[in-house]
Amino acid sequence: MGGAISAPTIMALMEGCTPKSAAATPFKLTADYQKLVAEIAEIIIPATDTPGAKAAGVGPFIELMLKDCYSDAQGAHFIKGLDSVEEKAKATGGNFLSLSIDQQTTVLKEMESAGKAENEEVAKAKDVDAETGKVKDDGSAAEKVTPFFNIMKELTLFGYFTSEIGATQALDFVSIPGKYEGCIDLKEGQKAYALG
Amino acid sequence: MNIQGKAKEQNTFDAIVVGSGISGGWAAKELTEKGLKVLMLERGRDVVHVSGYEDAMKESWDFPHRGRVDKKSAEEYWAVKRTGYAANEGSRGLFEKDSEHPYKEKRRFDWIRGYHTGGRSLMWGRQSYRWNERDFSANLEDGHGTDWPIRYSDLAPWYDYVEKFAGISGQKENWDVLPDGQFQKPMELNCVEQHLRESIESKFEGRHLTVGRVAHLTEPTAEQTALGRGSCQFRNKCIRGCPYGAYFSTQAATLPAAKKTENLTMINDKIVYEVIYDDELGKATGVKAIDQNTKEEVEYYAKIIFLNASAINSAWIMMQSKSKRHPNGLGNLSGQLGKNIMDHHLSSGAGGVIDGWEDKYYYGNRPNGVYIPRFTNWGNDKRDFVRGFGYQGRASRNQGIPSDLSFGAEFKESLSIPGQWSMNIGGFGETLPDENNLMTLTSDKDQWGLPVIEFDAWWGENEQKMRLAMRDEAVAMLEASGFKEVNGYKDEEKSPGIGIHEMGTARMGTEEKNSVLNKNNQVWGSENVFVTDGAAMTSSSCVNPSLTYMALTARAAEFAVNELKKMNL
Numbered sequence: 109m110g111g112a113i114s115a116p117t118i119m120a121l122m123e124g125c126t127p128k129s130a131a132a133t134p135f136k137l138t139a140d141y142q143k144l145v146a147e148i149a150e151i152i153i154p155a156t157d158t159p160g161a162k163a164a165g166v167g168p169f170i171e172l173m174l175k176d177c178y179s180d181a182q183g184a185h186f187i188k189g190l191d192s193v194e195e196k197a198k199a200t201g202g203n204f205l206s207l208s209i210d211q212q213t214t215v216l217k218e219m220e221s222a223g224k225a226e227n228e229e230v231a232k233a234k235d236v237d238a239e240t241g242k243v244k245d246d247g248s249a250a251e252k253v254t255p256f257f258n259i260m261k262e263l264t265l266f267g268y269f270t271s272e273i274g275a276t277q278a279l280d281f282v283s284i285p286g287k288y289e290g291c292i293d294l295k296e297g298q299k300a301y302a303l304g
Numbered sequence: 305m306n307i308q309g310k311a312k313e314q315n316t317f318d319a320i321v322v323g324s325g326i327s328g329g330w331a332a333k334e335l336t337e338k339g340l341k342v343l344m345l346e347r348g349r350d351v352v353h354v355s356g357y358e359d360a361m362k363e364s365w366d367f368p369h370r371g372r373v374d375k376k377s378a379e380e381y382w383a384v385k386r387t388g389y390a391a392n393e394g395s396r397g398l399f400e401k402d403s404e405h406p407y408k409e410k411r412r413f414d415w416i417r418g419y420h421t422g423g424r425s426l427m428w429g430r431q432s433y434r435w436n437e438r439d440f441s442a443n444l445e446d447g448h449g450t451d452w453p454i455r456y457s458d459l460a461p462w463y464d465y466v467e468k469f470a471g472i473s474g475q476k477e478n479w480d481v482l483p484d485g486q487f488q489k490p491m492e493l494n495c496v497e498q499h500l501r502e503s504i505e506s507k508f509e510g511r512h513l514t515v516g517r518v519a520h521l522t523e524p525t526a527e528q529t530a531l532g533r534g535s536c537q538f539r540n541k542c543i544r545g546c547p548y549g550a551y552f553s554t555q556a557a558t559l560p561a562a563k564k565t566e567n568l569t570m571i572n573d574k575i576v577y578e579v580i581y582d583d584e585l586g587k588a589t590g591v592k593a594i595d596q597n598t599k600e601e602v603e604y605y606a607k608i609i610f611l612n613a614s615a616i617n618s619a620w621i622m623m624q625s626k627s628k629r630h631p632n633g634l635g636n637l638s639g640q641l642g643k644n645i646m647d648h649h650l651s652s653g654a655g656g657v658i659d660g661w662e663d664k665y666y667y668g669n670r671p672n673g674v675y676i677p678r679f680t681n682w683g684n685d686k687r688d689f690v691r692g693f694g695y696q697g698r699a700s701r702n703q704g705i706p707s708d709l710s711f712g713a714e715f716k717e718s719l720s721i722p723g724q725w726s727m728n729i730g731g732f733g734e735t736l737p738d739e740n741n742l743m744t745l746t747s748d749k750d751q752w753g754l755p756v757i758e759f760d761a762w763w764g765e766n767e768q769k770m771r772l773a774m775r776d777e778a779v780a781m782l783e784a785s786g787f788k789e790v791n792g793y794k795d796e797e798k799s800p801g802i803g804i805h806e807m808g809t810a811r812m813g814t815e816e817k818n819s820v821l822n823k824n825n826q827v828w829g830s831e832n833v834f835v836t837d838g839a840a841m842t843s844s845s846c847v848n849p850s851l852t853y854m855a856l857t858a859r860a861a862e863f864a865v866n867e868l869k870k871m872n873l
Binding site for chain 2: 160260265278301303
C-alpha cells in the first residue's frame with residue numbers, strides 16, 4: 109500500500125478476513141521477533157514531532173491481529189518473512205537490530221520489492237477463462253496469503269492511525285464535532301481527520 | 305395451556321404488539337396514545353436508552369482489534385459478516401449471533417437480525433424517503449406481483465404525520481419521483497458533492513442529486529425535546545446507539561411517547577410463535593409465546609393484535625398459526641404467505657478520484673450521504689428492464705498525499721495531509737415480487753423447539769439487467785463530471801437480504817385470493833390481526849422502506865381503534 113491511504117481502503121481494512129480453519133496453535137512471536145516487528149514498524153512510522161509506531165503500541169497490536177484475525181497460513185507466511193529479514197540482515201553484517209538505519213532501510217526495500225514480485229507471480233499464475241474473463245477457481249489453490257512486507261506495512265499504518273497516539277496527534281481527531289460544515293477553506297496546518 | 309381467572313386477566317390487554325422494532329414501537333405509541341392498554345412483547349433482551357449503548361462513546365483504540373472482525377466472531381456472526389460492516393468490533397453488539405439463531409438457505413440469503421428492545425431501529429441506516437405515486441401502481445402497470453390496494457394519496461397524510469414525529473432532515477426539491485416531506489434543516493453537501501449535483505443537473509436531463517433524507521434531528525421540535533431527544537452531533541457512530549436520541553429509534557422516540565401514556569406494558573424475552581385463532585368466535589384472541597431464558601410457555605390475550613416482528617418473523621408466526629378457518633397459516637387462503645420475498649440489491653456502482661478543491665475541506669462526521677433518485681423508466685427513459693434504482697454515496701478527501709517514499713518520516717508526514725478527493729456512488733435497486741422467492745418452515749427445531757426457517761430466493765432477470773445499468777450509469781455520471789480512474793463494480797456475491805430490507809412475505813392486496821392482508825393491513829379472515837412491518841409490502845420500490853412502515857403502522861392503528869370503537873372488531 110504505497111502512497112496515500114484512501115478512506116475506502118481504511119473501510120476495507122475494517123471488514124475483516126474469512127479464515128478457513130481455526131488455529132491449531134495460536135500465532136505467537138518469539139521475544140526476538142516481537143522486538144523485530146516493533147522495530148520495523150518504527151522504521152515505517154518513526155517518531156517525528158509526533159510519536160512513532162513503538163510509542164503507539166503497534167508491535168503488540170500486529171501480533172494480536174495476526175493471531176485473532178488472520179489464517180494460520182498467513183501467520184506462517186509472516187514469520188517466514190521475518191526469517192527472510194534476518195537472513196538479509198546477516199548477509200549485510202549482523203542481526204537486523206544491530207544494523208545502521210541505512211542498512212535496515214535497504215533490507216526493508218528489498219522485502220518491499222520481494223512483496224511486489226510475489227504479487228506479480230500470483231497474478232500471472234491466475235488462470236483466466238477466455239470467454240468470461242473470470243479467474244478459474246479449481247479450488248485447489250493454496251490459501252491466499254499477502255506478502256510479508258505488504259501486510260507488515262498495512263497493519264502498521266492501520267495500527268498506528270487507529271491508536272490513541274496516531275489518531276489524536278498525527279491526525280486531526282474530533283470526538284464530538286457537534287455540527288457538519290460541508291465546504292470550508294482548508295486551514296493552514298490542517299491535518300487529515302482521523303476516522304472513527 | 306389453559307389458564308383461568310386472575311392469571312388470565314393479568315395477561316389480557318386491549319391490544320398486543322408483537323415486536324418493539326421500528327414499526328412495533330409505532331404501533332405501541334399510536335395505540336397507547338389512543339387510550340388502549342397495550343402489551344408490547346419483545347423476543348429479545350432489553351436495551352435501555354443511553355445506558356444500554358455500551359459501545360456508543362468508545363473510540364477506535366478502545367477496541368482490541370480496532371474494529372476489525374476476529375476469526376471467532378466471523379464464525380459466530382457468519383451471516384452478519386456478509387454485510388461487510390455489521391460484524392465489526394463495536395458494531396456487532398446489537399446484531400444477533402447467527403450461531404445461536406440458525407437458519408437454512410437453499411441459495412445464499414443474508415438474514416440479518418437484531419433481537420432486543422428497539423430491534424434494528426437501533427442499527428438502521430436512517431435513510432427515509434417517501435414512495436412516489438408510480439411506486440404504488442407499479443405492479444398494475446407492468447404486471448408483476450399483485451396490485452397494491454392503496455395508493456400514494458392514502459399514505460400521504462400519514463407520511464406527514466410520521467415525519468413530523470420522527471424528525472426527518474432533508475432538502476425540498478419538488479421532484480415527482482421523490483416527493484418532498486415534512487423536513488428539518490438538510491445536512492450540507494460537501495464541495496465535490498455539490499460539484500456532482502451541478503454536473504448531473506446540467507449534463508443529464510431529468511437526473512438529480514440531493515442530500516440524503518435522513519431520520520436525524522437537525523432542528524428538534526418541542527415535542528422531540530420533551531421526549532429527551534437532542535440534535536445530531538455528527539459523530540457518525542450511529543450503529544452503536546445514539547446517546548443523544550438524535551436519530552429515530554424506538555428507544556429515543558416511540559417508546560418514551562408510549563410510556564408517557566401509562567398505558568404500555570412492555571415484556572422482554574418473550575418469543576411469540578403463534579396467533580391464537582378461535583374458529584367459533586371467528587377471530588384471533590391472543591398469542592402464544594415462549595420465554596427465551598426459562599423456556600416457559602405463556603399466553604396473552606387481546607382484542608386486537610399487531611404483528612411487527614419483522615417481515616420474516618411475522619410470516620413465521622402466521623405460518624405456525626393454523627386453525628379450521630386458516631388451515632395453511634393465518635390469512636393464507638391465497639397461498640402467498642411466506643412468498644414474494646423482496647429486498648433491495650446493492651453493491652453495483654462506481655467510484656473515482658477528482659483533481660481540484662485542494663484548498664477545501666469539511667468539518668464533522670456526517671452520518672449521511674448524497675441521494676440520486678430513480679431516473680430509469682421515468683419520463684422518456686426506457687430500458688430493457690422495468691422499474692429503477694437510486695444511488696447513495698459520498699465524497700471525501702483521502703488521508704494522505706502521494707509520496708515517493710513508502711516508509712519513514714517523510715512518508716509518515718505525507719499521510720497526515722488531507723489528500724485527493726474521491727467519491728463513490730452505489731445503487732439500491734428495486735426487486736420484483738416473485739412467488740418463487742420464499743421461506744418455508746423446516747422440520748428442524750431451534751433451541752426453543754420452534755421451526756427453523758429455510759430461504760429459497762435469488763435475484764431475477766430484471767434485477768440482473770438493472771445491475772448493469774446501475775454500474776454503467778454511475779461510471780457515466782462520474783466520468784462526465786471530471787472524475788478519473790473511475791472504477792465501475794458489480795458484486796456478484798451479494799445475496800437477497802444484503803439490503804436488510806427484506807419484505808413481502810404477507811403482502812397487502814385487493815382480494816383474499818391474491819394476498820394476505822387487505823387495504824387496512826388486516827389479515828384476511830382474521831380482521832383483528834394487523835401486520836404493518838415489511839411483511840405487508842406488495843412491491844419494494846427502490847427507496848429505503850422504514851418510513852413507509854411507519855406510515856402504514858400509524859394509519860392502520862387509527863383504523864384499528866376506530867373499528868374497535870364501532871364494535872366492528
